Amino acid sequence: MSSMNRRAFKELVRTINSRVQHFNTAEIECLIREFEQLSISGTVANGLDRVMFKRMLHTDFGLTDEMIMDRVFRVFDKNKDYSVTVDEWIEGLCVFLRGNLDEKIKYCFSVYDLDSKQHISRNEMFSWLKDCLMRQSTEEDHDEGIRDVIEHTLKKMDHDHDGMVSFKDFNQAVREENLLLEAFGTCLPVPTSVEMYERRVFWEKL
Template identity: 35%
Template sequence: MSASLDSTLDPMEEIRFRKKHGAMWVDIQKDTHFSFDELEQIMVIFFKIQKRDEKSPGTDLISRGHFRDVLHNGLGMTDAYMMERVMVALDRGTSPFVTMATFAKAMSLYLRGDLDERISYAFTCYDLLSEGYLRRETMYQLMKKSLAKSSRDDDVEEAVKELVDIMLKRMDPDLDGVINFNDFRESVMKTPSLLESLGYCLPERPAVFAFLATWCPKWGSM
């Protein structure tokens, strides 16, 4: 373990931070792809955010707004509509705050998550009504939001309908008119490019590499 987590933090402040939360991190680490040392560095990012977060009621919480800033500015996730779905997928609660555990698990997913984790997460983002399957209407709404940014209004309607028909043909093997989780998973396993076919809910690889180079430069030597 390094003597100091971050040179910009006051040494005594850092010691208090590690002493207060170290035991909690042992449990959190089990649900991530991080080593304990790596998780400590992730928690330093959390701590820096919390220090600037005037709305946070304590050192184990940050506001959702500040968490969205990390996703937007740090990981290039700029789709405002999809960000609402991302928050539901990461934390199904209604609290306006994000816990250390949620932050760590989100960073683990975005920086180290395997395909199975990403599939489950993406499906939850797309399942607008929490029904366990994607209806034609749900797919239409998601695709319309995505295409509306780059197309004229009068072009969107027909294009979305055609895309939804194509997606159903590719991802609905039992032809029941909906895509359940197994349909979605099997389709993505065969064709990984379908993972974000209904909206961008994950950071692109260049953004992940840039984030790691900026915030976790020591990881390559660990």
């Protein structure tokens, strides 16, 4: 049973259940308990701080890119108070674990839109691609190679030819080629990690 009293626990479950589509009542109860276990060692009362959240992403889902994990934290933290509350946690996981294509497109675009201006600029593309390509490249002129990739990506995704990728562009590009959903870095868990997480949090506790 949760550390909160039974009435408060049931009310929290009811409230969250009215806002999420992809978890049932029993699963929401399990996620609340999981959240409480994670938050015990954190520094924020009734929430997950950035460090604990990123540790969870790495441990449970294998994410390793610091910038990606930081952006995922910011997308989960809807009220921008530098912590993830239990309702933000479960609403975020609803898309992260079980989102449909529409939800995942919106989520990934939000992760990549660094300045929240509803478009991904050349500079943002450069930021996303630089570290990844530098790790893979053996060429000396890393920046030139990255710019070539950016130009190719823009050509493929910039449907209105304004030099940046709007949400409309991103949405259209992903629907034409689903592999572009994570064009700028891995921000969704692979199916095997989702299965392992759900087995541990749901199946073994229900």
